[in-house]
Amino acid sequence: MAPKTQEQYRHMKDEMREKIFSGALRVFSHRGYAATRISDIAKACGISHGLLYHYFASKDEIFTELVKNATTSSANALLHTASIEAPAIQKIEWITAEILKYIGSDSDSAYYFFLMVQISVSESLPESVMEIMKTASEPNNIMTRIIAEGQQQGDIVEGNVEELSNAYWAAINGLAIFRIAYGDTLAFPDPAVLLRILKKEK
Amino acid sequence: MAPKTQEQYRHMKDEMREKIFSGALRVFSHRGYAATRISDIAKACGISHGLLYHYFASKDEIFTELVKNATTSSANALLHTASIEAPAIQKIEWITAEILKYIGSDSDSAYYFFLMVQISVSESLPESVMEIMKTASEPNNIMTRIIAEGQQQGDIVEGNVEELSNAYWAAINGLAIFRIAYGDTLAFPDPAVLLRILKKEK
DNA sequence: GTCTATAATTTGATAGAC
DNA sequence: GTCTATCAAATTATAGAC
CATH class of the missing domain: 1.10.10.60 (Homeodomain-like)
Structure with a gap:
């Protein structure tokens, strides 16, 4: 070599x-x-x-590099949040505010979210991308753990953790897509609105 | 014969x-x-x-017919719900249950939702599809009216109606996409989970 | 009604001029 | 480093055999 x-x-x-x-x-x-x-x-x-x-070298190479960026940076952000010393609900509040801040801005974040959505749905992708997706640590797994933690601490509503996580991520991803589709004319909800999916009312 | x-x-x-x-x-x-x-x-x-x-006649014709189906049937379903004689929150509960039932099943619904998502984001579409999108009545408009109604009746949380509507639709669309991506292995949330975005706790 | 063969166009990728 | 010309492969749509 x-x-x-x-x-x-x-x-x-x-x-x-x-x-x-x-x-x-x-x-x-x-x-x-x-x-x-x-x-x-x-x-x-x-x-x-x-x-x-x-x-x-090719179209594939550009795409593969982008996917690599998307997976590593999102996984890192979530892992970092999970490692913070705080109640689970605070972790979720923090990460939600961060994600919505970036999606709502002019950064690349919304596009990265949608890129991953397209990949998850797409049936014909370069082999190199398939490889990355196989080894990528799933954000969902980290999120379900934090949600379960929050339930034990009495801050998050009862219910199946995976269903709750899916509803929450669906909203996040949906908003990223809306942001791309409608640009800054989109009425962008406050983190608190999304957190109502998970948070227990007191 | x-x-x-x-x-x-x-x-x-x-x-x-x-x-x-x-x-x-x-x-x-x-x-x-x-x-x-x-x-x-x-x-x-x-x-x-x-x-x-x-x-x-062409690839365009197939696609255009599909988009026509998607817009008319979704608009009709929403208009029908809006015309029902009932409190706004009940309308939303009903339509949410219906949508999730169909998305979660093996029907074409989830695909229709994602088709519309792709169209809203896509930049290069046949002229015929562009025409349909221009004249299509937006589901969002109907939804914001029902939400405003529900707020006046004291059943829906305070807040900007468009932001609430966007959060709700983002979750619906996100779930449709997840359903396509992960099939029936997806842990599919109950309507009640999504309704927490809008419903006022009592 | 259904298929295979083919024309016309487009597009990923390379070669070579400047 | 940057562009234009060009090749090879793929794709839409048509024509014609059965």
Whole structure:
């Protein structure tokens, strides 16, 4: 192997690659993987499609890197929250506020959520993406644990933890999608509205 | 065997078109509009792609008919609920139970929800679909009216009606998507869980 | 009614000019 | 580094055999 040359090769092109990632994320979200043309991404980045192959080997590689970003960063955020020393309900309040803040802003977050939704539904994806999804730690598992914790502490409503978690994540993902579809004209709910799904009234 | 009447032939043609619709709805949902190949639909229906053109003029026509179905049937269901003589909260309880029942079953409902989600996000759609979306009455408008009604009657929590409506619909749509992604292994929440978003505790 | 063969177009990827 | 020209493969839609 020649790790040294590969590393140098990548470092040289990192800046442009970042620019391409950003454009590609939005194009993939709006069109889906298979429907996204390499020329669409190139146009969104203001370069020719030929030049794009100077920075990426293929359409698959761009997509795979994006998915890698999405899975690792979301898993890390959740793991970090889970490790905080606080009552479960506070963990959930904190993460909900964070997620909604980012989804509601102009950042890439909403697009990452929708990217993962598309992947979970899609039946024909590159093998490389399938591999990542298999090894990705599921946010749902972490969330169900926190919910169960909150139930024991008497702050979260009774009921099947997976059903509660699904309802909560469905709302989060749905809002991310609405945000992409309707932009900043969307009336964006307060974290408290979503937390009513889980929180026990006192 | 006796020769078939014209009506029998017409009936056979209608049946085949229904079969193609059903197959196409699932393929479009799993792959998106632009990424769906005519041969994918044909394969899902167990026919050759040449034969498909015997029943439909183009890929666009199949998709457009599906969108037409989705918009009219969902609008009708909501309008019907809105016209019922009952407190607003009961209307919402009824429609939520209905929607979740259908999404959770093996019917086409979940796919129709996701189809509309994809359309709302997608940037490149056939002109014919764009036309339908422009004239389609928005479910959101009907829902916000019912929610406002429920607030006046003291059964629904205070707060911006559009934000509440968005949170509620986000959860509904999110669950439809989860249902497609995970099939009947999904832990499907009770209507009561979703209604906690809107319902005032007493 | 149903299929296979094929035309016309599009698109992912490469090669080579500047 | 960047672009344009081009190849090879895939895809929509049509034509024609059975």
